[in-house]
Amino acid sequence: MIELESVSRSFRSRDGDEIAALKDVSLGIARNEFVTLVGPSGCGKSTLLRIAAGLILPTRGMARIDGAPVRAPRDETAMVFQSPTLLPWATVLDNVLFPLRMMGRMGPDSAERARELVRLVGLQGFEHKSPRELSGGMQQRVAICRALIHEPQVLLMDEPFGALDALTREEMTLELLRIWETRPKTIVFVTHSIPEAVLLADRVAVMSPRPGRIAEIIDVPLPRPRSFDLEAQPDFQRCTHRIRELIFGHRADQRRAA
Amino acid sequence: MRGARDALVPLAVVAVLVLVWEGAVHLFSIPAYLLPAPSVIWRDCAAIAGNIAWHTAATMNTIMLGFVASIVISLPLAVLLTSSPAVANAIYPVLVFTQSIPKVALAPLLVVMLGANELPRVVITFLVAFFPLVISIATGFLAVPAELLELGKSYRASRLRELYRIRLPYAVPFIFSGLKVAITLAVVGAIVAEFVNADRGLGYLIITSTAFFKVPVAWGAVILLSVIGVVLFQAIVVIERVFFPWSSSVEAVSA
Numbered sequence: 001m002i003e004l005e006s007v008s009r010s011f012r013s014r015d016g017d018e019i020a021a022l023k024d025v026s027l028g029i030a031r032n033e034f035v036t037l038v039g040p041s042g043c044g045k046s047t048l049l050r051i052a053a054g055l056i057l058p059t060r061g062m063a064r065i066d067g068a069p070v071r072a073p074r075d076e077t078a079m080v081f082q083s084p085t086l087l088p089w090a091t092v093l094d095n096v097l098f099p100l101r102m103m104g105r106m107g108p109d110s111a112e113r114a115r116e117l118v119r120l121v122g123l124q125g126f127e128h129k130s131p132r133e134l135s136g137g138m139q140q141r142v143a144i145c146r147a148l149i150h151e152p153q154v155l156l157m158d159e160p161f162g163a164l165d166a167l168t169r170e171e172m173t174l175e176l177l178r179i180w181e182t183r184p185k186t187i188v189f190v191t192h193s194i195p196e197a198v199l200l201a202d203r204v205a206v207m208s209p210r211p212g213r214i215a216e217i218i219d220v221p222l223p224r225p226r227s228f229d230l231e232a233q234p235d236f237q238r239c240t241h242r243i244r245e246l247i248f249g250h251r252a253d254q255r256r257a258a
Numbered sequence: 259m260r261g262a263r264d265a266l267v268p269l270a271v272v273a274v275l276v277l278v279w280e281g282a283v284h285l286f287s288i289p290a291y292l293l294p295a296p297s298v299i300w301r302d303c304a305a306i307a308g309n310i311a312w313h314t315a316a317t318m319n320t321i322m323l324g325f326v327a328s329i330v331i332s333l334p335l336a337v338l339l340t341s342s343p344a345v346a347n348a349i350y351p352v353l354v355f356t357q358s359i360p361k362v363a364l365a366p367l368l369v370v371m372l373g374a375n376e377l378p379r380v381v382i383t384f385l386v387a388f389f390p391l392v393i394s395i396a397t398g399f400l401a402v403p404a405e406l407l408e409l410g411k412s413y414r415a416s417r418l419r420e421l422y423r424i425r426l427p428y429a430v431p432f433i434f435s436g437l438k439v440a441i442t443l444a445v446v447g448a449i450v451a452e453f454v455n456a457d458r459g460l461g462y463l464i465i466t467s468t469a470f471f472k473v474p475v476a477w478g479a480v481i482l483l484s485v486i487g488v489v490l491f492q493a494i495v496v497i498e499r500v501f502f503p504w505s506s507s508v509e510a511v512s513a
Binding site for chain 1: 403405406408409410411412413414415419423424427428430502504505
């Protein structure tokens with residue numbers, strides 16, 4: 001479904017230095033697979049996601065979706081950001097319909113589809129409320145509906161639950177799994193949270209910084225449907241342990257050496 | 259209830275001030291050409307009410323034309339200013355320069371250029387009022403969160419769609435704070451223009467009545483102008499509240 005072929009991306013900093021955000025990243029993601037990208041700040045997770053979204057072009061290498069090179073945002077993909085980025089002047093329903101308006105693809109059944117999605121995330125009755133009347137978690141649910149409205153094959157999520165409190169975050173994680181099971185999609189999900197990355201994913205791509213690259217891809221052999229009860233399982237702990245090792249391991253070595 | 263009380267308090271304060279003014283003029287026997295009592299102002303103005311109404315209509319006409327011109331010209335200017343850094347670099351210094359010209363000094367030249375009619379007055383009103391409007395609209399356009407613009411891009415929105423579906427609505431609270439400044443300045447601009455060149459209007463009335471020592475009438479015109487300023491300002495507040503209820507609750511910082 002998504003192929004990243006030795007993707008590199010560098011940025012020019014303000015003082016003119018070339019900074020490699022990503023170096024030679026290759027990753028293949030199958031249809032309806034759930035992949036999480038985890039790693040410390042500055043490892044290029046968000047850049048990688050934006051390259052897959054067609055918002056940023058790679059300096060070298062190429063991203064493909066279904067074999068077609070990604071040179072601009074494609075209809076098959078939708079982004080969900082860390083902040084809900086809802087339009088403050090529009091109702092919940094109009095926010096969900098926003099992509100169709102931007103693409104000029106409003107149809108006679110669009111409003112009904114939007115209502116259905118709002119029901120799917122448990123927000124029935126809030127269709128005509130304005131975003132500021134909703135809690136953070138509810139706003140992010142609306143943002144997910146908005147990403148689903150044009151029925152994309154691929155959901156690209158950039159720390160979507162990063163700004164939520166811990167309890168809402170767990171709730172939303174399960175909610176996302178439920179949505180994914182009723183409407184299978186290919187999901188690439190960037191996160192800072194290791195347990196979140198393991199609980200959601202079929203595979204976790206652990207990234208390391210300077211330059212950003214994939215350190216290791218870890219298969220998560222846990223059964224679905226999943227819940228936070230799995231955290232006690234040896235497989236879960238083995239995965240989180242391995243990820244911690246990859247992210248913090250070399251730092252621990254350095255400390256020992258010093 | 260709360261709204262009524264909120265309006266009553268300032269009205270009561272004004273009433274007390276007017277009473278103190280009236281009392282002080284009589285108590286200290288201040289001559290009318292220095293400071294006329296409110297009752298004298300009222301009497302002299304009421305005697306020529308029809309005439310004053312005609313002057314008021316003329317001034318309102320200039321204010322509104324200048325204000326509308328400010329909106330019509332500021333919007334595309336703000337779009338240009340925010341379209342690219344290169345364009346901004348080209349336009350911005352010119353804009354700032356127009357602001358550093360003393361409008362009162364420019365007014366007689368404009369009369370020579372444009373003729374002794376309504377046009378130079380509208381142009382001066384516009385020149386006084388438009389700048390803060392351009393700046394607040396441009397600030398609003400630039401205040402759109404990057405993620406919201408990325409969202410638009412991820413749906414391949416054209417620049418035009420981005421402008422009227424994202425930037426413009428996002429800028430509404432900023433636009434209104436600019437409009438509030440602009441309408442107050444439009445009143446000032448219109449009067450400046452009428453001082454320099456007019457055969458009607460409240461500014462003209464102030465100049466002619468002081469020349470003929472009809473000081474109470476001049477005072478009446480000044481008071482009327484302040485009332486016009488307050489009413490127009492409030493009209494914009496009401497328009498924002500009625501048509502953009504989400505905007506008045508948004509914290510917008512104007513430039």
